[in-house]
Amino acid sequence: MGADKRAREVQTEGLIRAIGVFGAGLIVLNSMIGAGIYALPSALAPLGRWGPWMFIAAGLAMATVVITFARLASYFERTGGPVLYTYEAFGPFVCFQTGWLLYLGRVTAMAANTSLLVDYAARFAPVLGTPTARAVTIAAVVGLLTWANVAGVRQGMAAMTALTILKISPLLLLVTVALSQAAPELFWPADPLPVDDLGSAALLLVYAMVGFEGALVTAGETRNPTRTIPLALVPTVLGVAGFYALIQWAYVSLGSAVDPDSPVPLADAAHLVLGPHGATLLTLTAVFSIAGNLAAILVAAPRMTFALGREGLLPGWFAGVNLRTQAPSHSIIFLAVAAALLAISGTFLILAAMSSLARMLAYMISMASLPAIRRTRGEAAWKSEDILAVLALLVCGWVALQSTTQGWLTLFAFAAIGTVLYALERRNQSS
Numbered sequence: 001m002g003a004d005k006r007a008r009e010v011q012t013e014g015l016i017r018a019i020g021v022f023g024a025g026l027i028v029l030n031s032m033i034g035a036g037i038y039a040l041p042s043a044l045a046p047l048g049r050w051g052p053w054m055f056i057a058a059g060l061a062m063a064t065v066v067i068t069f070a071r072l073a074s075y076f077e078r079t080g081g082p083v084l085y086t087y088e089a090f091g092p093f094v095c096f097q098t099g100w101l102l103y104l105g106r107v108t109a110m111a112a113n114t115s116l117l118v119d120y121a122a123r124f125a126p127v128l129g130t131p132t133a134r135a136v137t138i139a140a141v142v143g144l145l146t147w148a149n150v151a152g153v154r155q156g157m158a159a160m161t162a163l164t165i166l167k168i169s170p171l172l173l174l175v176t177v178a179l180s181q182a183a184p185e186l187f188w189p190a191d192p193l194p195v196d197d198l199g200s201a202a203l204l205l206v207y208a209m210v211g212f213e214g215a216l217v218t219a220g221e222t223r224n225p226t227r228t229i230p231l232a233l234v235p236t237v238l239g240v241a242g243f244y245a246l247i248q249w250a251y252v253s254l255g256s257a258v259d260p261d262s263p264v265p266l267a268d269a270a271h272l273v274l275g276p277h278g279a280t281l282l283t284l285t286a287v288f289s290i291a292g293n294l295a296a297i298l299v300a301a302p303r304m305t306f307a308l309g310r311e312g313l314l315p316g317w318f319a320g321v322n323l324r325t326q327a328p329s330h331s332i333i334f335l336a337v338a339a340a341l342l343a344i345s346g347t348f349l350i351l352a353a354m355s356s357l358a359r360m361l362a363y364m365i366s367m368a369s370l371p372a373i374r375r376t377r378g379e380a381a382w383k384s385e386d387i388l389a390v391l392a393l394l395v396c397g398w399v400a401l402q403s404t405t406q407g408w409l410t411l412f413a414f415a416a417i418g419t420v421l422y423a424l425e426r427r428n429q430s431s
Helices: 003-009 021-032 050-073 082-090 092-121 131-150 153-180 195-209 225-252 265-274 276-300 302-310 329-345 348-368 370-376 384-401 405-430
Strands: none
Touching: 021 153, 021 225, 021 276, 050 195, 050 225, 050 348, 050 370, 050 384, 082 092, 082 302, 082 348, 082 370, 092 131, 092 276, 092 302, 092 329, 092 348, 092 405, 131 276, 131 329, 153 225, 153 265, 153 276, 195 225, 195 384, 225 265, 265 276, 276 302, 276 329, 302 329, 348 370, 348 384, 348 405
16 A cells, blocks of 8 residues: 555544445454354244244344444444444443443453354364363463454454354355255244234344444444445345345254254254255354454454543543554553453353343433434434434334343443542542
8 A cells, every 4th residue: 555545534533534435344244144043943943934034034133233233334434333422422421331231242242252153162172162272262362353443444444354254154054955955834923923022033133133334333444434344334234134034944854853952053953954065064063153253342342442542431441542553452452351361260151141232221322312413413303214213222222121220230230330530530520
């Protein structure tokens, strides 16, 4: 890259705009497709042939949320996503709490998925199941991905691209072979919709659709973000929903040959469709899938604390940028260390239970900022197409209400911790 072009790409934040539509779509895809798809097919078995259609319905429901976020993204070019939206609309305190909740959800997800990745890998190397080897492997996995991201956003995106190819290809093979042998009537439900199972199934389905906000957070490193991010969001989310539906159809096509209580439903399905080596292939695919999800988290989540540090809501250290690579290295390292410690200790399990609740509330606050953001730009606060935003708020509110009392109490506890951190930083600034 020439010196003039590189200079144009480096913005006032000190970051390089190296992510295009394809890269933004990869972040969305990898943030959404992680470990969940390897458990969902059997979890949705009670829905039978309705299962695939429920994926499509969930995708359409979440599309209302994604479209609203795409409209928000069209107003901003800097790093931060929901942190920027809520700061402009509601001020620093609400901004901090929104970013804090989203960040906790990402740290928890990275810790949980790193642990799961090592558990899958232990099927090939049982020694990884021992505490010491497990801890060393977790540290090595996180360290390798951290190095790729500290080296620069291009290196982080390259790692994610390679992992995406490795994790999608075997799943496409399973879907292609299974559906080529399926009868046409498989695609249409033969029984009434099992309404009693919809509540628990809906929670799983909506949870599988979250994570798209990762592309919003990296706006400061995205080329022409006000156009690129909206173009990447909606097609990728709907594409992932369709991909999930195809996988569920492939699973349903095997009927009673698969065990609906199996913890590894796709490995079982691959064994039936592709033979003994199929199960091994899908297990390896799970490892690559989770690794791709971790790579996406390490690209997106550190930009949240970077933005909070830049806005003076966290210590300025978090806004530190590597002068050579223009990557937010301090925030990347902080996330990696925190996630590795949680994964090794296992204390992240409680956080995992409230991850979905935290995201739904953060989504609602972010979407509620749209009218105020429009007013500051001299536009009408509400427009006719905002019926989708209202539907999006209802979707997120309904999901949040499904949480347990323990989930709400845990959330409030972490919100209190965040309030203390915020107060300390504001006091340091005023002294």
